[in-house]
Amino acid sequence: MEQPMDYASxxxxxxxxxxxxxxxxxxxxxxxxxxxxxxxxxxVPGGFGGLVEFGDHxxxxxxxxxxxxxxxxxxxxxxxxxxxxxxxxNVNDLLCVGAEPLAFVDYIAVPKPDPEVHAxxxxxxxxxxxxxxxxxxxxxxxxxxxxxxxxxxxxxxxxFLKRGEAITGEHLQQxxxxxxxxxxxxxxxxxSLVRRILEHxxxxxxxxxxxxxxxxxxxxxxxxxxxxxxxxxxEVVLNPTRIYVDPVIDLLQHLTATGEHGGRASVRAxxxxxxxxxxxxxxxxxxLGWTIDAPLPVLPExxxxxxxxxxxxxxMYRTFNMGMxxxxxxAAEHAQAIRSWLDARLSGTAIVxxxxxxxxxxxxxxxxxxxxxx
Amino acid sequence: MEQPMDYASxxxxxxxxxxxxxxxxxxxxxxxxxxxxxxxxxxVPGGFGGLVEFGDHxxxxxxxxxxxxxxxxxxxxxxxxxxxxxxxxNVNDLLCVGAEPLAFVDYIAVPKPDPEVHAxxxxxxxxxxxxxxxxxxxxxxxxxxxxxxxxxxxxxxxxFLKRGEAITGEHLQQxxxxxxxxxxxxxxxxxSLVRRILEHxxxxxxxxxxxxxxxxxxxxxxxxxxxxxxxxxxEVVLNPTRIYVDPVIDLLQHLTATGEHGGRASVRAxxxxxxxxxxxxxxxxxxLGWTIDAPLPVLPExxxxxxxxxxxxxxMYRTFNMGMxxxxxxAAEHAQAIRSWLDARLSGTAIVxxxxxxxxxxxxxxxxxxxxxx
Numbered sequence: 001m002e003q004p005m006d007y008a009s010x011x012x013x014x015x016x017x018x019x020x021x022x023x024x025x026x027x028x029x030x031x032x033x034x035x036x037x038x039x040x041x042x043x044v045p046g047g048f049g050g051l052v053e054f055g056d057h058x059x060x061x062x063x064x065x066x067x068x069x070x071x072x073x074x075x076x077x078x079x080x081x082x083x084x085x086x087x088x089x090n091v092n093d094l095l096c097v098g099a100e101p102l103a104f105v106d107y108i109a110v111p112k113p114d115p116e117v118h119a120x121x122x123x124x125x126x127x128x129x130x131x132x133x134x135x136x137x138x139x140x141x142x143x144x145x146x147x148x149x150x151x152x153x154x155x156x157x158x159x160f161l162k163r164g165e166a167i168t169g170e171h172l173q174q175x176x177x178x179x180x181x182x183x184x185x186x187x188x189x190x191x192s193l194v195r196r197i198l199e200h201x202x203x204x205x206x207x208x209x210x211x212x213x214x215x216x217x218x219x220x221x222x223x224x225x226x227x228x229x230x231x232x233x234x235e236v237v238l239n240p241t242r243i244y245v246d247p248v249i250d251l252l253q254h255l256t257a258t259g260e261h262g263g264r265a266s267v268r269a270x271x272x273x274x275x276x277x278x279x280x281x282x283x284x285x286x287x288l289g290w291t292i293d294a295p296l297p298v299l300p301e302x303x304x305x306x307x308x309x310x311x312x313x314x315x316m317y318r319t320f321n322m323g324m325x326x327x328x329x330x331a332a333e334h335a336q337a338i339r340s341w342l343d344a345r346l347s348g349t350a351i352v353x354x355x356x357x358x359x360x361x362x363x364x365x366x367x368x369x370x371x372x373x374x
Numbered sequence: 375m376e377q378p379m380d381y382a383s384x385x386x387x388x389x390x391x392x393x394x395x396x397x398x399x400x401x402x403x404x405x406x407x408x409x410x411x412x413x414x415x416x417x418v419p420g421g422f423g424g425l426v427e428f429g430d431h432x433x434x435x436x437x438x439x440x441x442x443x444x445x446x447x448x449x450x451x452x453x454x455x456x457x458x459x460x461x462x463x464n465v466n467d468l469l470c471v472g473a474e475p476l477a478f479v480d481y482i483a484v485p486k487p488d489p490e491v492h493a494x495x496x497x498x499x500x501x502x503x504x505x506x507x508x509x510x511x512x513x514x515x516x517x518x519x520x521x522x523x524x525x526x527x528x529x530x531x532x533x534f535l536k537r538g539e540a541i542t543g544e545h546l547q548q549x550x551x552x553x554x555x556x557x558x559x560x561x562x563x564x565x566s567l568v569r570r571i572l573e574h575x576x577x578x579x580x581x582x583x584x585x586x587x588x589x590x591x592x593x594x595x596x597x598x599x600x601x602x603x604x605x606x607x608x609e610v611v612l613n614p615t616r617i618y619v620d621p622v623i624d625l626l627q628h629l630t631a632t633g634e635h636g637g638r639a640s641v642r643a644x645x646x647x648x649x650x651x652x653x654x655x656x657x658x659x660x661x662l663g664w665t666i667d668a669p670l671p672v673l674p675e676x677x678x679x680x681x682x683x684x685x686x687x688x689x690m691y692r693t694f695n696m697g698m699x700x701x702x703x704x705a706a707e708h709a710q711a712i713r714s715w716l717d718a719r720l721s722g723t724a725i726v727x728x729x730x731x732x733x734x735x736x737x738x739x740x741x742x743x744x745x746x747x748x
Contacts, residue, residue: 013486013487016486016487016489017487017515017517019487019489020484020487020488020489020491020492020515021487021492022489023489023490023493023496024482024492024493024496024499024513024515025496026496027492027493027494027495027496027497027499028496028499028500028510029500029503029504031503031508031509031510032503032504032507032508032509033476033507033508033509038474038476038534039475039476039477039508041509041511049512050479050509050510051511052476052477052509052511052532054476054534059476059477059532060511061477061512061530062479062512063479063480063481063512063514063530064481064514065481065514065516065518067516067518068518068520068521071520071521100412101413102412102413102428102433103413103424103426103433103435105424105435105437105530106437107437107438107439107481107528107530109439109483109522109526109528112387112390113387113390113391113394113395114394115390115393115394115396115397116397117394118395118398118401119397119398119401120401121398122397122399122400122402123401125398125401125402126401126402126403129403129406130403130406133406133407133413134405134406134407135405135406135407135413135414135415135424135426136405137415137424137425137426137434137435138423138424138435138436138437139398139437140437140438140439140528141391141394141398142439142441142528143387143391144439144441144442144526146442146523146524147442147444147445147523147524147525148483148521148522148523148526149520149521149522149523150520150521151521152483152518152521152522152526154481154483154514154528156435156437156479156481156530158433158435158532160412160428
C-alpha cells in the first residue's frame with residue numbers, strides 16, 4: 001500500500017522531534033539570573049519569542065531557520081528570497097509577544113563557500129532588514145563539509161518592548177474577535193511535504209505555473225520570468241515569507257500612542273501560523289478555543305498541492321498556513337476599527353472568527369477541521 | 375608529493391571562505407535604523423560582537439557554531455561539552471567589546487532527532503548557561519535530513535553594556551601590556567586540521583592519552599574515564615572551550631565600581647583567540663603591533679599534534695590558541711595589579727607581552743613567528 005501523503009511520512013517524524021525537544025527542555029536548569037536582574041527570564045505562553053528582563057524594558061530573542069525550503073532554493077539556484085524567509089520566521093515570532101524587532105544575525109553553514117550564493121543571500125538579507133526595519137548586527141559563515149550537504153540558513157532576531165506591554169494572551173476572553181492577515185504563499189513550513197508532492201506529481205519547477213496564481217495584493221518574487229509574464233511553479237513555491245512588522249508594529253505603536261480603539265490592551269494575543277498550521281493557536285491560551293468561520297481565501301498553491309498530492313484537508317490545515325500567516329485576537333468592540341486600520345496597510349486583512357469558551361480546540365468551520373492539540 | 379599538513383589542505387579553503395564572506399558583506403545595505411534610534415548600528419573594530427544602540431545602553435549580539443569539533447563529538451557520541459563550546463564561542467566574543475552576556479538561544483540542525491543526544495546537549499547548555507551566567511531564552515531544533523548529515527549546533531548570545539563603556543581598542547597605545555588568559559584545550563577551532571592529523575596518525579581516541587595532559591588549573595571533562603584515571607585522547611581533544619565571563623566581567627565591574635587600577639579605561643582591548651590564532655589580534659587596531667615575548671605554556675595537546683602531524687610552527691600559531699584563549703591589553707602602569715586580580719580568579723594568567731608601534735604585526739618572539747594579516 002502506498003504511504004499516505006502527509007507530513008509525517010514525508011521524512012519528518014513529528015513525534016520523534018517532539019520527544020527530542022522534550023528531552024532537551026527536560027535537561028535544562030533554571031536560569032542563574034534572578035527576577036529583577038537584567039537577563040532574568042520572563043514567562044509568556046506560546047513560546048514564540050523568549051523574553052528576558054532589562055530594566056524598564058523586556059528584550060526578546062527568536063531563533064529559527066528556513067528549513068527544507070532551502071533544498072528547493074538550492075535546486076533552482078534561486079537565493080533571492082531566502083534571507084526574507086529567514087528574517088520572517090524570526091521577526092514574526094517576535095511580533096507575537098508584542099516585541100519590536102531591532103537587530104538580526106544570520107548563520108550560514110555550507111559544505112563549501114560560494115561567493116555568488118553568498119552575495120545573493122546577502123542581498124536577500126538586506127531586503128529582509130529593510131522590510132523588518134532591523135540592523136544586521138553580524139553573522140557567521142561556517143564551512144562544514146562533513147556536516148552539511150547543502151546550504152543551511154538560520155538566524156536570530158532581537159526585539160524589545162516596554163515592561164508591562166507584553167502580549168501574553170492572559171486577557172484573552174470569549175467573544176474576542178480574530179483578525180487574519182494574508183500570507184504571501186507557502187511561507188517557510190511544510191516543505192518536506194511540498195517536495196514530496198512535487199516529486200509525486202513529477203512537476204516541472206521551471207515551467208509556467210499550472211494554475212492561476214493571481215491573488216489581489218500578493219506579488220510573486222521573480223527570478224526566472226519577467227514581472228508581466230506568468231510566473232513559474234518554482235517562483236510560486238519559493239515566494240518569500242511575508243514579514244508582518246509593517247503593519248503590526250505600527251498598529252501597536254498607534255494604539256499605544258493614541259489610546260484609540262481601546263489602546264494596546266485591545267490586542268489580546270497574536271499567533272504566527274507556522275509548522276502545525278492552525279493548531280499553533282492552541283499555544284496561546286490553556287483553555288479557550290478558536291473558531292474560524294470566515295477564513296481568508298485559500299491561496300491557489302495550497303488548492304493545487306492538495307489536489308495533485310491527494311492530501312487530506314485536516315493534514316493541509318495542520319501543515320500549512322493556507323493563506324493566513326498571522327492572526328490577531330482583539331477586543332470585540334474594537335475589532336472592525338482595528339481591521340480597517342490594518343487593511344489599509346495590508347490589503348486582504350479580514351475578520352475570520354472569534355474566541356470561544358467551549359473547549360481547547362481550533363475549529364475551521366467551512367471544512368469541519370478541528371484541532372485539539374498542537 | 376604528499377600535501378602539507380596545514381589548515382587550508384584539511385578541507386577548509388580560507389581564501390574561498392574569505393571571498394564568500396566578502397561577497398555577502400558587499401551585498402549588504404546600510405541599516406534603516408538611524409543613529410540615536412534603538413537598534414542603530416555602532417561600529418567597533420574587531421567585529422567580535424555586533425553592537426546596536428539602546429537608549430543609555432548598547433546591546434551586543436554574537437553568533438557562532440561549534441564547527442567540525444562536532445564531528446568528533448558525534449564519532450564518540452560524547453555531547454557533554456558541546457553546549458559549553460557553543461556558548462563559549464559566542465560569549466567570549468561579547469567580552470571583547472566589554473558586553474556582559476545576558477541570554478542565549480541555540481540552533482540544532484539534525485538529520486533525525488535523537489532524544490538521548492538532545493538531552494545531553496540540553497544538559498551541556500545548562501552547564502554553559504551557569505558558567506556564562508545567562509538565561510537560555512529559546513532554541514530551535516530543525517530536522518533537515520536532506521541538508522545535514524550530522525548534528526550541527528550553533529547559537530546566538532545577547533549582551534549589554536553602558537553606552538560609553540564599549541571596549542574598542544581606540545585608546546590602545548604603544549607600551550600597553552598584554553595579559554594572557556589560559557585556554558582549557560583546543561577550544562573550538564582548527565578541528566578540520568585536528569581530524570586530519572588524528573587520521574594521519576591513526577590515533578585511537580578511546581585509548582589513554584599518549585602524552586601527559588596534566589596542566590595545573592586545567593581539568594579535562596570525562597565521559598569515558600573516571601576522574602582519577604588518565605583521560606583518553608578523545609576526552610582531551612573534546613575538552614570544552616573555556617568561558618571567560620568569570621573573571622573578565624567581574625574584573626570590568628570591579629574596575630568600573632571602584633575606579634581602582636585606573637578604572638575600566640585601563641582595559642584597552644580584548645582579543646578572543648579563535649580560528650586564525652594569534653593573527654586575531656590584528657583585528658583590534660589598524661596600525662599598532664603585538665609582541666608576545668613571554669607566552670603562556672603551550673598545552674601538551676598542541677605539542678603532540680604538531681609532532682605527529684609534522685605541522686609547521688607558523689601554521690600552528692595561525693590555527694590554534696596554543697594555550698592562550700583570551701588576551702587583554704591594559705594600561706602598563708596597572709598591568710601587574712590587574713594580572714594579580716585575574717590570576718586569583720583564573721590561575722595561570724600572566725603578562726605575555728606588549729603593544730608596539732613598529733608596524734601592524736603580531737610577533738611571537740620565542741618561535742619567531744610573525745603575522746601581518748588576519
